[in-house]
Amino acid sequence: MISKDNYTCPICLGVFVDPCKLQCNHTFCLSCLLELVDFNFIRYKCPMCRIEFLNDKGPFKIDEEISHIVQTCFKEEFQKRKEEIKLKQEVDQKEMKIKINYGNTYRYIEEEKTNKHLWTVYVTLDYVNQLDQTPLNSLILIELVEKVKFTLDETFYPDVIVVKSPPFQLTRKGWDVFSIPIEITFKPQYKLDPIKFEHHLVFEQDGIKKCQISKINAENIKKQLDAQKSDQNQKIVQTKQIWKV
Structure with a gap:
């Protein structure tokens, strides 16, 4: 049996x-x-x-x-x-997986006495499935982002940095590694939940690249894109009517 x-x-x-x-x-x-x-x-x-x-x-x-x-x-x-x-x-089907690429570049500065580490932490977005670009009119995903918040160690001032335009990255000098909480906030018209994660700095070679998969509501994005397209078409029609007059 x-x-x-x-x-x-x-x-x-x-x-x-x-x-x-x-x-x-x-x-x-x-x-x-x-x-x-x-x-x-x-x-x-x-x-x-x-x-x-x-x-x-x-x-x-x-x-x-x-x-x-x-x-x-x-x-x-x-x-x-x-x-x-x-x-x-x-x-x-209403959801879409996106790839969050993040990490830090790194360079050792010999002439510095204390803060000998120059690093840049960064965040970019990409499609997991390239076919998802079609219903979104090949939208560049980073254009969905309103701001990215980086929370640094309390020894930095200011220790909370908000970057409001791409490239979403931050460069600093320091003396040791630590974890950086990162929060991605999307533009309000797309009605997407924020994405939160952490990155631990790496001071080796040229730094480190990481990736994680997250889900966002593709239906909300498509509705907003369709609304924008409808508004554009309406403005074109109105412009043509004005020229006819």
Whole structure:
């Protein structure tokens, strides 16, 4: 007798839907894997054992053998779980994953007696999926940002710096490393929640580059872009009417 425990996803605890087996032999639903795996198109980690793999073999592949067993032996559970995933995907279509690139550059200053470290902390935004550019009219994501707040160590004055235009970066001299809380605030018309994270300075070689994936409400952005386009078209029509008169 086939045990359902052997065909249950350890993330959603439902039977497998589009099961994907990683190189470590742990298996997950494709939708669960894509939701949980923290990857930046270079490396990713198994959600179970945390073994790291290179993402160099293209998209995750469905294990057809496991999929067939689940659909044959656990039909009702499979259909129920499939419907749950479908409903969630309909909600997720309103969201879009963006890539937050951040880090710091670094240079050692020999002539300085105390503050011998010159560093620049920075933040940029990019699309995770380049196809997301199409419904947003190839919008440059950094144009959504109203300001970025950097909170420095209390030994700096001022220790809270707000940058209100790109490039969103900050250059200082210092004598030691510390963590910098960063808050990205978007322009109010897009109705997007702020994104908060921290960056720990690295004073080695040329610095460090990091990346994290966050979600924003793409539907709100598209509504605002459509409204702007409608206003522009209306102004063009009004201008033409004036010239006719």
